[in-house]
Amino acid sequence: MTAAENAPPGHVPVLRDEAVAALAPRPGARLVDATFGGGGYTAALLAAGATVIALDRDPDAIARGAALLAAHPGRLTLIETPFGDMDAHIDGVVDGVVFDLGVSSFQLDEAERGFSFRADAPLDMRMARSGASAADAVALLPESALADVIYHYGDEPAARRIARVIAMTRAQTPIATTSALADLVETALGGRRGAKIHPATKTFQALRILVNDELGELARGLAAAEALLAPGGRLAVVSFHSLEDRLVKTFLTARAGAEAAGSRHVPPVRTGPAPSFEIAARKAVAPRDAEIAANPRARSAKLRVAVRTAAPAWGPLDADLLPDETRRVCARLLGLGGSGEASA
Numbered sequence: 628m629t630a631a632e633n634a635p636p637g638h639v640p641v642l643r644d645e646a647v648a649a650l651a652p653r654p655g656a657r658l659v660d661a662t663f664g665g666g667g668y669t670a671a672l673l674a675a676g677a678t679v680i681a682l683d684r685d686p687d688a689i690a691r692g693a694a695l696l697a698a699h700p701g702r703l704t705l706i707e708t709p710f711g712d713m714d715a716h717i718d719g720v721v722d723g724v725v726f727d728l729g730v731s732s733f734q735l736d737e738a739e740r741g742f743s744f745r746a747d748a749p750l751d752m753r754m755a756r757s758g759a760s761a762a763d764a765v766a767l768l769p770e771s772a773l774a775d776v777i778y779h780y781g782d783e784p785a786a787r788r789i790a791r792v793i794a795m796t797r798a799q800t801p802i803a804t805t806s807a808l809a810d811l812v813e814t815a816l817g818g819r820r821g822a823k824i825h826p827a828t829k830t831f832q833a834l835r836i837l838v839n840d841e842l843g844e845l846a847r848g849l850a851a852a853e854a855l856l857a858p859g860g861r862l863a864v865v866s867f868h869s870l871e872d873r874l875v876k877t878f879l880t881a882r883a884g885a886e887a888a889g890s891r892h893v894p895p896v897r898t899g900p901a902p903s904f905e906i907a908a909r910k911a912v913a914p915r916d917a918e919i920a921a922n923p924r925a926r927s928a929k930l931r932v933a934v935r936t937a938a939p940a941w942g943p944l945d946a947d948l949l950p951d952e953t954r955r956v957c958a959r960l961l962g963l964g965g966s967g968e969a970s971a
């Protein structure tokens with residue numbers, strides 16, 4: 628199948644063929660699609676004869692799965708949940724887990740969800756449609772916490788300047804819409820100056836990661852997948868930005884025991900638990916040029932694949948990025964994890 632074939636309208640799955648092949652689906656296999664989205668991956672796994680447990684934290688995504696559910700009686704289960712909690716919803720072991728991280732085109736294109744600065748809409752960005760929104764974060768977080776969030780989750784060197792302008796602006800008038808925030812960031816950075824990406828891109832990314840606790844979710848999701856996978860079971864993760872990919876790579880490298888590798892002079896000494904994964908290929912798989920040309924969203928995608936060993940799971944994964952005080956403030960004021968800390 629090509630990536631565009633059989634794709635449900637609205638979302639063209641990225642690296643679908645590669646991610647699906649990585650799970651080696653076969654009739655009778657029990658697989659988890661942790662990010663149902665538009666159902667493109669799930670449809671391909673079902674077409675290969677597998678039984679699929681598909682998750683999404685977005686109620687709209689789950690509702691979109693009704694047709695697929697009706698077409699595959701008994702072979703598809705759809706569960707509305709954050710994937711960090713998947714082990715609470717799934718009994719027994721599974722043969723594969725796939726994550727296709729980030730937001731779907733459905734979410735991006737629906738202006739009212741507030742993920743994009745391309746349309747004016749309420750500053751929302753919540754995948755699950757519940758909890759604190761990006762507007763709440765911009766309104767309630769102290770300037771220093773906002774700066775930390777924009778710096779660590781957006782990789783934005785001008786984070787302090789942006790936080791300053793947000794704090795000054797909100798003292799006069801609420802910042803409630805995507806356009807208001809985008810304009811304000813643009814002003815803080817002194818206009819576009821021929822930049823390739825919109826100056827607000829990194830700030831929007833940071834707020835999205837914060838309100839959805841994306842790194843904490845990923846840490847908990849990876850640990851949950853480790854606990855659920857049978858020996859020989861396969862894990863495939865498609866990520867879209869460097870914070871996600873770094874977390875996946877660090878997780879797999881540690882779990883594969885590679886951090887204990889020796890040097891030219893010292894043989895490898897394994898001091899930690901037995902490796903719970905074998906990495907399938909050291910280098911991440913990137914989309915082909917043709918896929919990137921057809922679907923610009925694929926540009927930054929990376930696929931990492933690993934195979935579960937028979938060793939016990941290592942348990943929760945620690946993936947903090949924000950300073951402790953900022954995490955505490957995000958938890959207190961917004962009820963957000965506000966970090967990549969795993970609690971699974």
Ligand SMILES: C[S@@+](CC[C@H](N)C(=O)[O-])C[C@H]1O[C@@H](n2cnc3c(N)ncnc32)[C@H](O)[C@@H]1O
Binds near residue numbers: 638684728730731
């Ligand atoms: C890139 S889309 C997946 C597209 C899907 N592979 C397809 O082929 O249509 C990502 C989806 O994952 C969901 N998602 C992201 N983070 C999640 C999380 N922590 N728990 C559950 N769902 C999540 C989003 O709501 C979105 O629908």
